[in-house]
Amino acid sequence: MHQNVYLPAQFLTEIEAILPSSLNMSDFIAACQRPLRKSIRVNTLKISVAEFLERAEKNGWALSPVPWCNEGFWIEADESVVPLGNTAEHMTGLFYIQEASSMMPVSALFQDESESYAAVLDMAAAPGSKTTQIAAKMGNEGVLVANEFSASRVKVLHANIERCGVRNAALSNFDGRVFGGWLPEQFEAVLIDAPCSGEGTVRKDADAMKNWSKDSVISIAETQKDLIESAFHALKPGGVMVYSTCTLSIEENQQVCHHLKTTFGDAVEFESLTHLFPGAEKAITEEGFLHIFPQVYDCEGFFVARIRKLSSVESPSVKKRLGKFPFTKATVKIQQEIADELEKTLHISLPNESSVWLRDNDVWLFPLALEPMLGEFRFSRMGIKIAETHKKGYRWQHQIATTLATGQEECAVNLTIEDAREWFMGRDVRPNITPGKGEVIVKFNDDVIGLGKWVGNRIKNGLPRELVRDKNLF
Structure with missing residues (x-):
């Protein structure tokens, strides 16, 4: 029990004023004081749900x-x-440790299974x-623009994308x-999981509300209104x-959505999430x-809205200074040469929905x-990054x-x-097998974990530094 969870008196007054009549404050406070149930999401870029369930059973995990x-x-x-984060299944990207309620926004984005998106923006990734x-x-198809304002968090973002096998x-x-002016009407779908006051996160952080104030909620809501406008401009007509x-205040949630409707009128349509899952009507x-x-589904407090852009709106005008683009698209001949060499050395094919670009080596x-967005x-x-060129060809x-x-x-x-x-600690390995030559795909439990190179009887480790671990491994 998180009995020491900090819940400011003014915050509780605010919650009491907006709590639906079907709920009560004692259950709300009790839910805030309970630790979260741990949850994971299977990464279907690496493994099917059915196959993962078999792995979980062998590991003694109850799902x-x-x-x-x-x-x-x-x-x-x-x-x-x-710990789950140090298991082989996690380190090879078969699953992601993710709070259950935070899985809901993406489920809402892909609620209509008949829709597919060629270009998606994740504005706060x-x-x-x-x-x-x-x-x-997306099945690694199309393009997914993942933006993060905090430079220090971009490294973490990239490491998780790399671990999970994302290539698009x-x-x-x-x-x-900036997106509304720089990339107007470029995306069929946009997710804006907005920075917020975090009122719903007290179950995993007892001190999450230590700096909470009504004034800060109002201030954050103003930023959120700017962000949702930008996201709407970046969305194509007809897009979602x-x-x-992960907060509860109506100022940061309903009022932000209504601000969008007030600003753009009939171009904005709210689409109901009543049928997103059985029991959705409770929230x-x-x-x-x-x-x-938090007491409704025994998860974090959360808010999700699905919005359709029905028509074009005038986008902000911006002056662009991009500088010289440092990449050059490979000629058809060079791309085919690279594809042939990759097939010859590693028996891997380049995907059809991708193109080869060069920068120096x-x-x-x-x-x-x-x-279309590169310029x-x-x-x-x-x-x-798939290779570096050298005198004798390509270093994968x-x-x-x-x-x-x-x-x-x-x-x-x-x-x-x-x-x-x-291997996961960044060291070379010496498998008890007949040595080969050149690059080699490295596996554990038949899961691909990286790329090495034979040097004599050892495999030289090619694991990127950001994925190296140093303790308590499976």
Whole structure:
């Protein structure tokens, strides 16, 4: 029990004023004092849900389905020996440790299964739980622009994208308010999981409300109004936007959505989430939003709205100074040469929905759907780096294995648990097998974990520094 959770008196007064008549304050306070149930989301870019359930059973993990996410589960696992984050399944990207309620915005974005999106914007993406969830829903196709305002959090975002095998992402590091002017009407779908006062997060952080004040709520809401306007401008007519927060105040939730409706009138349509999952009606508002108090589904407090852009609106005008773009698109001949060499050395094919770009000695794979934006916006990282050129050809990179390999390639080595631990700690390994030559796909439990290179009887480690771990591994 988090009996010491801090709940300011004024905050409780505010909650009492907006709490639906079907709920009561004693249950609300009791829910805030209960620790969260741990939950995970299966990464279907790496493994099917059915296959993961078999793995979980072998590991002794008890899973209960999260009703609003087909890939989401509450989990009970003995973490006294190895925390979930240090298990082989987590380190190979088979699942993401994600709070159950935070899975809801992406489920709402993809509520209509008949719709597919070629270009999606995740406006506040770090640490990457929703970004990787979107990428899995897209099947790594199209382009996913993942923006994060905090430069320090971009590194974490990239590490999670890399771990989960995402290859269709383009990362940026800007205030989300720039998108409406710089990339107007570029996206079929936009997720804005807005920065907020965090009133719903007290179950995982007893001190989350220590700096709470009504004035700060009002101030944050003004920023959110700017962000939702920018997101709406970036959305194509006919497109869908989901606005979400992990807070409870109506100022940061309903009022922000109504501000959008007031600003753009008939171009804005609220789409009901009543049928998003069985039981959704328990948290639905009169507008069709989900306003989730923590006792309703035994999760974090959360808010989700789904909004349709019915018509074009005039976008803000901006003066662009991008500078010279440092990449050059590979000629058809060079792209075919790279594709042939990759097939020859690693038996891996380049995906059809990507194109090869060059910068100095680096070879990159960009999503084709990104190309219309390249001259309009500055990204900090695009697609995946697949190779470095050298005198004798190409030196393949880690993400070639983790995003393109199936694990069935001939030039693959399955490590023992002892060697796999060494690998994840950034060390070279010496498998007890006949040595090969050149690059080799490295696996553990038949899951691809990286790319190495034979040097004599050892495999030189190619794991990126940000993925190296140093303790308590599976």
